[in-house]
């Protein structure tokens with residue numbers, strides 16, 4: 001009876017993985033790239049503090065599955081930036097971890113070869129390599145912090161982080177957020193509920209102690225200081241959008257009532273576009289008008305955009321169309337560029 005198996009009954013295997021320190025040694029972020037990230041973060045903080053009047057725009061693919069297409073996208077975004085940067089601070093969406101409603105491809109880190117081979121070590125390398133390449137191109141980067149371990153590998157390259165609608169209520173994610181070095185946006189819940197995001201801001205602003213990993217990959221009691229730059233991301237939910245002026249005013253009142261800064265980012269995608277990507281420019285247009293009407297609580301917007309429009313199913317990776325999302329549908333580059341040029345022009349008055 002003593003050899004009865006009680007643990008790991010549902011675990012098939014373990015495989016050690018590179019430590020954060022060793023990955024960073026292999027793929028270092030150096031010199032002026034480090035200064036850039038620090039500067040980008042300061043800009044986002046200044047936007048959230050109301051000291052920089054520009055609108056932050058987190059824009060890019062729903063998920064990155066092809067690093068070549070991501071570089072091509074980054075080069076286009078970089079070329080657009082100087083045409084709008086008097087009004088818009090562009091941050092490229094670089095999402096490598098996808099939260100799934102049930103199951104599905106969980107992102108480039110989890111399965112970089114898109115074939116259920118789950119070469120997570122390769123995924124970490126590819127993600128970090130790409131983040132460094134895009135930093136060198138000269139763009140700030142935004143990502144979803146989903147797995148509580150991955151920030152140790154990537155966070156030094158990140159200007160803005162998000163906690164997704166499916167994890168905003170999770171204590172683990174609030175604890176992790178309290179130690180993240182970047183400002184952090186909390187999505188409202190998938191049911192549209194704002195309370196979880198407000199509570200996440202309250203929780204993550206405080207110090208926490210929890211089990212995490214240290215830079216050497218050692219499990220460690222992690223004590224954090226609290227993240228002062230939490231804010232809400234309105235993404236709609238429960239079958240309804242929440243980007244309209246009434247919903248935004250309600251969110252503002254809720255935040256102020258809780259003693260929090262009334263900083264709001266509007267996600268033009270997800271339930272705010274009923275997952276129809278072609279609606280995103282209309283949502284953006286509405287938000288720009290709210291800003292022009294004097295609503296300065298709206299500090300940013302998010303757009304899901306790729307080189308080409310729509311999305312495609314992930315079947316045989318060799319058959320995938322280039323530059324098309326394999327998760328949520330996106331607007332194409334031409335639509336993105338036109339929408340952002342228009343937004344900047346409108347904001348100039």
Ligand SMILES: O=C[C@H](O)[C@H](O)COP(=O)(O)O
Pocket residue numbers: 062098099100101102103104270327328
């Ligand atoms: O943003 C992407 C998706 O909306 C999110 O990952 C959930 O995807 P799913 O409902 O297709 O699993």
Ligand SMILES: C=C(OP(=O)(O)O)C(=O)O
Pocket residue numbers: 062095099144163164165166187235270
């Ligand atoms: C998963 C995402 O959004 P949400 O958490 O709002 O569904 C996303 O932005 O990729």
